[in-house]
Every structure is written in structure tokens, then in C-alpha cells.
Amino acid sequence: MTGFRTLLYKEILRFWKVSFQTVGAPVLTSVLYLMIFSHVLDKHVQVFDGVPYTSFLVPGLVMMSILQNAFANSSSSLIQSKITGNLVFVLLPPISYREFYAAYVLASMFRGAFVGLGVALASLIFVTLPLAAPGWILAFALVGGGILGSLGVVAGIWAEKFDQLAGFQNFLIMPLTMLSGVFYSIHSLPDVWQTVSHFNPFFYMIDGFRYGFFGQSDVSPWRSLGIVVVCFAFVAGLTLNLLSRGYKLRG
């Protein structure tokens, strides 16, 4: 277990040493979103009964930060280590592929949660947030962070250059998170886009997470949790399979 614990510690220390960039910057970006969107839309839009738009927006932004940073952590750490060649330090010791997976994903979840907490705390300057069902908040944060941390591992071991990783991030992860209901309820969309949104797993992560704050959501949180857990099982299974075969890591 010491090998796993050390790898987890090293992954956390890695982003913590550059926390200005890995924690501070995403918190600032989210706060800017919050200030601008709330300034423009707060008086014009109300999604849930009795919930001002700015309050509605905060859980979406928090979850988006959790997801994007969880992905960024494992993917950027792996591709940097691959390109600079220092991944060899992790591949030479007696660390199993399961320990490798768990360490990278847990560190990603940790960074996601850390940034998410930062965004939530910063938003308290502007809004008051109810906590209708905190258990759901925790559940969706954990599973969502786990999914994106795993996807980050997949992207990190698949990509051979930064360009490919940026493609994965900008053309897959970013659109799926932005179009998942962070800024709106899907009930405000035309029917066809509502249907499309139901095929986006990120929608369930955000909708379920938001339920934990307001006790209101577009779909039942149980249904969201079920879908998100199935997605996690699928992505974790895929990632563990790639790692067990040494895909692109152990020639």
C-alpha cells in the first residue's frame, strides 16, 4: 500500500506545487462566469421556483469545475510524464495497475473537489446557497470526479502529443460539460435538444449535483445517480483494461 499512497501523495503534491495555475486560475474563471452571467441574466431568468438565477448557476459552475479539473489533472500529469520520459519512475517500481489507476483517479478527484470547493466558497460572496440534501452533493461530486479522472487517464495514455490531448479536452470534454445544463435547465430547450441532452452523461452529473442544493432537478436524482454510476463502471472498466494490457505504457 505504501507504493499506492506515495503515488497518490506525489500526484497531489504535483498539482499543489503549481496551485496558482491548477486551483487559483479555474476558481477565478468560474467566478468571472458567475459575475457576468448573473449580472446579465439574474433579473430575466428564473429556472426553478423561488431560486434566483445566480443561485441556480453556482452548483453548475462548481460541478463543471470539479469535472474539468479532475480530467485536467490525470491527463496532464500523464502526458507530461510520458513526453518528458519520467513516467519510467512509476513504471519501474512494483506498483500494480490497479494501484496506478486508483492513485491517479483519486488525486484527480481531490483536485476537482478542491477547485469545486474554492468556487463554492467564492460564490458565497454573491449568493446564499441552500443545502437541501448534502448527501447527493457528495455522491455526484465523487462519482463525477471519478469518471472524469478516469477519462483523463485514458486520454493521458492514449495521446502522444499535447495537441491530441487538447483535442480530446476541447472537442469532447468541454462541449459535453458546457452543453449539460450548467447555465440553463434543459426544460428551456426545444424538444429535440432536450432529447439529445438526455444522452449526455454530464447532464445527469450536473442535474443530480444541483438537486443536492435545491431539492429540485430536471430528472429524478436516483435516475441520474444510476446513469452516472453505470457510466463510471464503464469508464473505470475501460481504463483498467487498458492499464492491465499496458496499452501505450509497457510496449
Place this chain on the structure above:
Amino acid sequence: MTAAAIRICGATKRYGDLRALDGVDLEIAEGEFFGLLGPNGAGKTTLISALAGLVRADAGTLEVMGHDVVRDYRKARQQLGVVPQELVFDPFFTVREALRIQSGYFGIRNNDDWIDEILANLDLTAKAGANMRSLSGGMKRRVLVAQALVHRPPVIVLDEPTAGVDVELRQGLWQFIRKLNGAGHTIVLTTHYLEEAETLCGRIAMLKAGRIVALDTTANLLARFATHSLKLRLAQPVPALPGSVSLGQGWLEFAIDRYDEVEGRLRQVREAGGEVMEMKLGEPDLEKVFVGVMQSA
């Protein structure tokens, strides 16, 4: 009988049509200082990578201290320290952090006493708190050696550890590695500096195109393949003499098997009207063995 530190049976690895390893059989005993030589692309690094679990062999078995590197990888890796060829480092950490982290990967906590000893032996103590980025190439190379030793592995593999390293560091490094070998560690070395291999290694394997083409003690290889050389500078050119090669600027070279052939060669030169101005006798060296083996394989 000494147990095998490394046992490789029929190791094969292909990359497309290229056979990087073509059925390698090799056994290295505990405590040996072993050299693995071969031209670029011969398969040295692939063989080391297969031993270290960085590459999976298509066929064959590889064991470190009796532990299969695939089935029993945890124990096999615990017994093996590898100094990689590439000058790699993690820019996020200081030297000490990197060594503590590497110890942790091998399941060792509170390893500072041993880390301090390695740092002192590699002349790195003053750099313990320095970030890896700030170190010179030679210093980074030393840290790589240190990282391979944190878990006190009985078998140490050094893949071209002195490439691009200055003379002083090279000597310091070999002194330390010899000390480790003296303390019972098995050392496997690949290098392009053949004189290094000749001085350090008790036994040598030469690889070409993924196959072992020579395997013997260094002394036997030198005796078997290499000849002495007799070089003469003559006052004036003489007609071509059998068994000699002209080196230009008046120099002639004869290949001889034993020193008692010198007199016969000198007589041959005198009879051809040559006057000897200068003479050099060359010892057999591994470079000649290497060239001979590679040409005949």
C-alpha cells in the same frame, strides 16, 4: 553453485517486421559485473526494458533473482534497480523529494539514512534541496543512479550511464558502482565505451540484431579474438610486405599473435631495405574484439 541473478530463456520481441529480440538466452550469476555490448539497435535496451517490465516480451521467460518478471513482477521489480539511458527527471521536485518518492514507490518509508549515504557517495549532498530543473546534465545523471538504488536492489542495471558524462564524474561513478559490486550487488552494464567494459566487466555478451553473438569472460574474448599490433615508422617507404597494412606518414602495422613474432617482423622490414625510426606495440583491446565479432556474426 552461485544462484542466477538474471535468467533469460528464449526472449523474443518484435516490432512489426523488426526482431528487436530474437530468442535471447542468458544467465548472469549473482555478484557478476556483466557487460552487454552491441551497436545501436542491437536490442540491448529492449532486453533491459523486458527485464524491468517496461516492455512485454512476445515469447520466452525472464527472471530476476528467481522471480518471473511478469507473473511475479512485484518481487522481480523489488530486486532490480534500473538506471535508464534517457536523462529523465521530474521537474516538480527537489532531489531529496524525488528520492523519498522513489523509496515510497518501492514500499519504503523513512529512508533518509540510506538516501543520505547514496547522496554522499554520488557527491550530491549539497544538491539535496535543489530542484531537479536547476541541475546540470551530469548531476541529473547522478540522481538517476541514486533513484535506481533507493530500494537497495541486489541487481543493478545501468543502460549507458556514462553517455555524455565528464571524466571526473565517470570515475567517481565507477568507483561507487565497483563498491556496490564488491558488496555483492550484481551489475549489468551497457555502454558504447568499450574500454570501460573491458576494465570493469568480468563477463561480456555481445548482441547483434536481437541475438547474442558472443558470450564469454572478458579475458577469454580478448584472448580468442584480439591480436597484438606492431606499428613501425620507417625512414623511407619499402615495397609492400606480406601481413602489413600501411597507415600513412611512413607507418606500417603488423598484426601479431605473440610478442616473440616481433623479431621476425623486424627482420622482414630490414631485409626489404627498411630502417625503423619509431616502434609501438599495441595490446589486444575489446574494440578489436567487438569489430571482429560484429563483422563475422
